[in-house]
Amino acid sequence: MAGNRTSGSVIAITGGARGIGAAIAHRCHALGATVAIGDRDDAAATGTADALGDRAHGYRLDVTDEKSFTAFLAAVEKDLGPIDVLVNNAGVMWVGPFDEEPESAAAAMVAVNLLGVIRGVRLAAPAMRARGRGQIVTIASAASLIAPPGESTYAATKHGVLGYLTGVREELRGSGVTISAILPGVVDTELAAGTATGAATLLSPDDVAAAVVAIIDRPRFLLTLPKYVGPLTAAARLLPQRLRDAVLRRMVPDQVAAVDGSTARDAYEADHLR
Template identity: 65%
Template sequence: MGRVLVGPVVAITGGARGIGRAVAAHLARSGARVAIGDRDLEQARASAGQLPGKVEALGCDVTDTSSFSLFLQSVRERLGPIDVLVNNAGLMWVGPFDQEPEEAARRQIEVNLHGTIRGVKLAAPAMRERGRGHIITIASAAARLSPAGESTYAATKHGVLGYLSGVRSELRGSGVQLSVVLPGVVRTELAAGTATGAARLLTPEEVARAVAGLVRRPRFEVSLPAHVGPLARWAQVLPQGLRDFLLRLAVPDQIAALADKRARHSYEERNLTGPESAGEEP
């Protein structure tokens, strides 16, 4: 693969596993100087050691302002001013809305929504002062669609899209770019046991390629697969009955798909409902 990128400093949250690790690998191979932040520092270090190029591993808890701020400051000290922040850390609980533990709902809101808000607030001012910078957020197709069984997760992703749309207006003309990636179901631990609906299963590497494309040529919104975004937008102009019928065909019912919760037990206990609740991975 040719060196598409030369030297930008990229900070990635939730970078120890899954999509974050794939993004780090892709950008590092392209010549970027990459820092991956994760609450699981041991895994972040292990991943950094396996990746090509210049990759630093640092601790980062996106739910804690001091931790997130220290992560960004450490990146600046070790690699230089941050050109790109990838807000990637995310969590998902799957099941009926009235069976969702309160702690699981709280964790999703804190990581997915507040974590993204925190990242923008901490990174954008320095970028604006420099007159350039790019914040790329890994959201989800659930920012425009709401699968049964993912209600809180979808709520956080809708919130992320709304927040970024507003901040984008405030940053217009500043040189700071905002982008949001809306993938469908990706083959990661977060999606264990879930269905893809009418769309195919994505790989973390496909999301990483989309992020690299945004680094080269920024634009606000990218859907994966590409047809999902237009489908979601066009569905909104249909009469409610027809819209519901179309979305039932296209959007997976995760409650029906997840007949056996054991497929997600280890992930959800570690990240959402257990005593540790330590990891983050979209």
């Protein structure tokens, strides 16, 4: 892959039927990639692929199930060839006070956001290492670096993802396999319905898709969106605790307050977390 590294690549995307995943599929496909769209809603995955046309294929994928993920990767390789890039995009989020969070919601976030990423890396990376090339891009979150009130368990899963990727990246050093993570703020999707953005601008799914293409074209480990979030959080960590708290409270949204009394998230959470 030279020049536009996306062109000619086989790119597999988890949670690819809607939102950020669909935007990634659209942008990569437009740049000449062959895209495999995996989603637990296989009809939606097929529909998104059909709308793109040639070089787009939809598959059923449940990232919480080992057999499903193994079958997805095998089917993509059989149908399309070796996977150049796996995009770990699937994610779910419950928002509200920590002591009102249903245990089922916490379990779902750990299963999808953390164990789903671990499973994807563990299943996809060995074949890439054997070929001496490949990239795994994970859509993590700015919550990998901060923890907004109301998103405590979600942030815990994203902190876990960043820790896991940091260790695996070192294990794969020199293998030809690149580990990358994109850490966006709040994105305008159903996952973020009813939440606040804090000091940052609301991102679009295509903003994240553009970041995926950028990190494929110029591989690196971390990319925050907006870009200033990374340096700002790093600088805040150097401050005394009281000053750090003051800075972060101005920067990070209070999602408990944002969703208090709101029904904006009811449909999403009923569909994804119960």
